[in-house]
Amino acid sequence: MTATDAPSAPALTGRRPVLVTGGAGFIGCNVAERLARSGHDVLIYDALARAGVERNLAWLKEKHPTKISVVIGDIRDEASVAAAAGEAAAVFHFAAQVAVTTSLVDPKDDFTVNVAGTIALLEALRRRDNPAPLLFASTNKVYGDLADIPLEATNDAYLPRDGELRVHGINEERPLDFHTPYGCSKGAADQYVLDYARSFGVPTVVMRMSCIYGPRQMGTEDQGWVAHFLIRALEGSPITIYGDGRQVRDILNVSDAVDAYLAAWRRIAVVQGRAFNLGGGPENAVSLRQLLRHVEDLIGRPLQLVFDEWRAGDQRYYVTDTRRVRQALALPRPVTWRKGVAELATWLAQERGLPEITGGRRPAEALP
Numbered sequence: 376m377t378a379t380d381a382p383s384a385p386a387l388t389g390r391r392p393v394l395v396t397g398g399a400g401f402i403g404c405n406v407a408e409r410l411a412r413s414g415h416d417v418l419i420y421d422a423l424a425r426a427g428v429e430r431n432l433a434w435l436k437e438k439h440p441t442k443i444s445v446v447i448g449d450i451r452d453e454a455s456v457a458a459a460a461g462e463a464a465a466v467f468h469f470a471a472q473v474a475v476t477t478s479l480v481d482p483k484d485d486f487t488v489n490v491a492g493t494i495a496l497l498e499a500l501r502r503r504d505n506p507a508p509l510l511f512a513s514t515n516k517v518y519g520d521l522a523d524i525p526l527e528a529t530n531d532a533y534l535p536r537d538g539e540l541r542v543h544g545i546n547e548e549r550p551l552d553f554h555t556p557y558g559c560s561k562g563a564a565d566q567y568v569l570d571y572a573r574s575f576g577v578p579t580v581v582m583r584m585s586c587i588y589g590p591r592q593m594g595t596e597d598q599g600w601v602a603h604f605l606i607r608a609l610e611g612s613p614i615t616i617y618g619d620g621r622q623v624r625d626i627l628n629v630s631d632a633v634d635a636y637l638a639a640w641r642r643i644a645v646v647q648g649r650a651f652n653l654g655g656g657p658e659n660a661v662s663l664r665q666l667l668r669h670v671e672d673l674i675g676r677p678l679q680l681v682f683d684e685w686r687a688g689d690q691r692y693y694v695t696d697t698r699r700v701r702q703a704l705a706l707p708r709p710v711t712w713r714k715g716v717a718e719l720a721t722w723l724a725q726e727r728g729l730p731e732i733t734g735g736r737r738p739a740e741a742l743p
């Protein structure tokens with residue numbers, strides 16, 4: 376992508392800040408950085424609930440000391456959320472309980488953060504005379520485990536038997552089917568966000584995202600698997616694969632996700648009230664096994680893999696049909712996954728003081 380075709384942030388809107396909830400987190404801080412770089416004042420609202428995200432805040436404040444303000448607060452705190460959203464020119468809503476695993480341990484906490492927190496924000500906007508746009512980070516998990524899609528297994532990956540699906544991926548016509556508490560809470564929030572456009576005229580957009588990866592991702596076993604695998608590989612620690620490793624995802628570089636969010640804001644008059652599937656698309660579809668091979672290539676030594684049972688709600692195959700989002704938001708071609716993953720490996724090694732990636736050789740031992 377060149378500088379000229381990169382979607383930029385919308386025109387400056389006076390001194391009204393742009394609110395980024397979860398702005399210390401992975402996607403939120405990348406959005407905040409791009410906004411600040413484009414000259415916007417950015418208000419970050421985050422509870423610092425995720426380990427390590429304070430490093431993202433420090434990075435943002437160092438890069439843009441006059442553009443970034445921060446409220447440390449919980450998205451369920453209605454008064455505090457209303458104060459933050461009261462003057463916002465736009466709201467990017469990323470604050471969430473983000474992991475399926477944790478939602479199974481504490482479904483009520485997951486519900487209150489993801490549903491009640493989102494409603495607190497929507498209500499704050501509804502009360503305004505002229506509600507600001509809200510852009511919401513939803514998930515492909517709203518489509519459930521997709522177990523009805525007939526698949527075939529190759530040595531490396533699951534693939535749909537249906538030719539159309541194989542070529543294009545899953546589009547927005549797919550029926551909603553919430554699985555796991557996380558799927559339910561994100562799905563409910565997704566539907567409230569769309570309904571506040573329908574019932575109250577709040578200009579909202581929903582992005583149902585596949586796996587996003589890239590710099591400033593504090594990946595763990597619970598969420599952020601691309602960064603998690605790389606961190607474990609760089610440290611020389613074992614990696615647990617839940618299932619057989621043939622599960623396929625279309626991964627999207629965070630810079631491309633940021634482009635999509637900013638384009639949605641810029642085109643809000645046209646796209647309000649709509650939900651889009653956002654991911655790397657068929658050209659960035661990769662199985663866990665294929666990604667791990669690439670990681671082996673990058674670091675030049677075999678990985679230690681441990682296989683365990685499938686996890687609840689895990690889709691065997693999810694690839695985004697990106698035609699609608701790319702057309703509606705005039706998005707450029709995304710970063711190719713091999714290049715993006717190599718860049719993330721380099722960034723993680725530098726950030727954690729681990730040995731530099733030199734581009735290794737193919738190890739003798741292959742994955743099973």
Ligand SMILES: NC(=O)c1ccc[n+]([C@@H]2O[C@H](COP(=O)([O-])OP(=O)(O)OC[C@H]3O[C@@H](n4cnc5c(N)ncnc54)[C@H](O)[C@@H]3O)[C@@H](O)[C@H]2O)c1
Pocket residue numbers: 396397398399400401402403420421422423424425428448449450451468469470471472473488492512513514515561583584585586587588593599
């Ligand atoms: N990363 C992905 O691949 C992906 C895929 C689909 C959807 N999403 C959604 O995108 C959003 C951002 O995800 P991310 O990967 O950047 O995760 P992240 O964990 O890095 O960011 C989430 C942020 O929300 C904050 N937060 C958590 N609970 C909070 C609370 N109660 N009040 C205020 N702040 C709170 C955390 O401290 C964190 O900074 C989430 O809504 C997530 O569900 C992410």
